[in-house]
Amino acid sequence: MKALQCVELGLPDKLKVNEIADPELLPGHVLIENKAASVNFPDVLMIQGLYQFQPELPFTPGGESAGEVLAIGDDVKDIQVGDRVFAMTGLGAFAEKIVVHENTVMKIPDTMDFETAAALPMTYGTSLYALKQRAELKEGETLLVLGAAGGVGLATVELGKAMGARVIAAASTQDKIDLCIAHGADEGFIYESGKLDKNQQKELSSKIKELTGGMGANVVYDPIGDNYSEPCIRATAWDGRYLVIGFAAGEIPKIPINLALLKGMKIVGVFWGAWVGMHPDENRNNFEELFKLHSEGKINPEVSDSFSLNDGALAIAHLMDRKAKGKVIIKI
């Protein structure tokens, strides 16, 4: 079968499309013919050797896919040949076929196409867990989303709105803000896209306070980190929750911990993948909720660009170059 492979660590142009052996079916596992896979920021980090866990070379990146089940191993209980599914693969999705444990697979609704299904698991899974289980977002609260037109960002905009929050989207360009408004954000603002100096950090805090009547945001969703984080924490409301999602802007920030004391606020870590391993049933319930929200038209995963498997390296570069809006898909 054909697979996009990382044979040496580096930028996407080092990736190769190779013919490799079909994966072997194991007990408890299913063989899926992938129809679409989606790109996530961890793929960008993993091919460069910068992610928190690192597979041995050569490896096939790709954390999620959707397709049809071709075969099932012994002891598989809930999945049948021919089922339309998505899979939370972690690795290996940028290939024609994949073998994964049935626990990481979910049947998708008949009305959901493969591109949408491939775009859903990691971003909406992370964001629903973050807003519901971690932040306990309440109706009427203000939710600030940074990197709001990115994968997890746009999912959060939609979910925040569906949960009855007032959503403020923050991103680097006006067309990204426009997309967030089209997906339900109540308002938005542009932040500086380079390293923020002290004045720009103060301006970021002031802007958030201005948009929240001086109170600050009740919940901040931060997938970008670096020196965007502290100004946002300074503009978090009393009793607020600041969600640590990721560090797409580069550095892992160091935060003066007295800010949490002064604001009676919580700095809340979100590690969706680890939680899924510990609470698979709750995660499945979350996905049932996401399918329902999708069928009601309350969430609509945005796929801004799609690439063929042969051009898979370009798909990863597109995300890395900050050009993606919503999700980037590889059609297989």
Ligand SMILES: NC(=O)c1ccc[n+]([C@@H]2O[C@H](COP(=O)([O-])OP(=O)(O)OC[C@H]3O[C@@H](n4cnc5c(N)ncnc54)[C@H](OP(=O)(O)O)[C@@H]3O)[C@@H](O)[C@H]2O)c1
């Ligand atoms: N904690 C978890 O469980 C979990 C789960 C999934 C993902 N994540 C993390 O969430 C983050 C976002 O993932 P994603 O898949 O949504 O990525 P994405 O689609 O690329 O979105 C990231 C956004 O970050 C912003 N950004 C700011 N500085 C950037 C820079 N220097 N390079 C690239 N983007 C930059 C961009 O928006 P602007 O141009 O508007 O600034 C971009 O839209 C990653 O750090 C990822 O590891 C965490």
